[in-house]
Amino acid sequence: MEMLQIIIMTVLMFFLIVTVHEWGHYYFAKRAGILVREFAIGFGPKLFSYKHNETQFTLRMLPFGGYARMAGEDPELIEVQTGQTVAVRLTGDEVTKIYLDRLDTRKNVIRGEVVSVDLEQKLFIELDVDGEKQAFPVHRQAMLTAKGKDTQIAPKDRQYGSKTVGQRALAIFAGPLMNFVLAFVLFALHIQMAGIPLDPTHLEIGEVSKGMPAAETGLKRGDIIESINGVAIGTDGEKMINMISESQDKQMTWKIRRGDQQLEVKITPRAIEGQEGGKVGTSIVYYQPTRSAGFGETLTKSGEAMANTTQAIFLGFKQLINKFSMDDLGGPVRTFELTGQIAKQGIAQLTQWAAILSLYLGIFNLLPIPALDGSRLIFLGVEALRGKPIDPNREGMVHFIGFAMLFLLMIAVTYNDILRLISG
Structure with missing residues (x-):
């Protein structure tokens, strides 16, 4: 029973830290008017999924992090091409669904060949229906349906790239920011639970x-x-x-x-x-022995804990760079192992450890490593200085390579962690 409690507490802790980070991205993206297609915790195959308003909330198998996928951040996978035969369903005089396959099974639709289409700015589709051209306005939240999956269209003003540099930077920085806020709150809770040591x-x-x-x-x-x-x-x-x-x-x-x-x-x-x-x-x-901490003292001590832990994290980065060793790196397996050991010491110690991990995640994500938030902020900074964005394809390639390298490193570290556990 104790082991089950430790496992549940550990999973909840990681869920909280990652969720708060991704919620920061999600919330400020929504405030800027960006369509957030998916809010995911973890990577890989879906374990659980539900849709609320415009966003698909998913829990995935691999507990390596999460993401808030914004429209326009990556190339859209589903597009409507001229010359393609589609079927559209109207609500009133606007198209609310565009079917790209299984057209013979669709009922109450208008079927035709696409003559012209603009789903980003003018929001219309023109079809050749039995030799007659018909143009229809498209609803801003119309769905593209293919292979049994609905994908909401993203008008230009709802895409990530259409927003100002400041709005995009805030949406990116908000993830680490929420980790810093969470770390401060958790340090404060630890101080309230553990007291001030004498x-x-x-x-x-x-x-x-x-x-x-x-x-x-x-x-x-x-x-x-x-x-x-x-x-x-x-x-x-x-x-x-x-x-x-x-x-x-x-x-x-x-x-x-x-x-x-x-x-x-x-x-x-x-x-x-x-x-x-x-x-x-x-x-x-x-x-x-300990004594209780007052409200003001709790805030002060939390700030001190943030500063001291930040200093220790950067010292760890420095030591890792000066003398790199795979044995000094720990992946999810090692982190879960350490978290389980700390959880046995009580909720106060686990709260402090969660604060440290949240602060670490925030700092790590701001490092200028491709695919991390810090790298995206650098690209935005360059755009602000140049007055125009960097080629999205080049930026996307940099992030893709960075993500692939990080993923390979994560696999290697996890393999090393498992070997360490087997060998004792």
């Missing part, structure tokens, strides 16, 4: 390894270490580790407190192959 007051037993002296003598997680061989320990963890290391195969006397009980434990450290000195098989935890 100075450590004592050391406690942490994890106890099976088959080691600590487990054999009955030490338990949470036992407070008061003295070893008559020497008070306080919060000096280094002193405790040195005393254990120097007492290999020598019996030690530990005085511990367990709740209201004072206990004396005899324990003999022993050697572990490949490590120096005596070991007892425990970790130690610095016990830190």
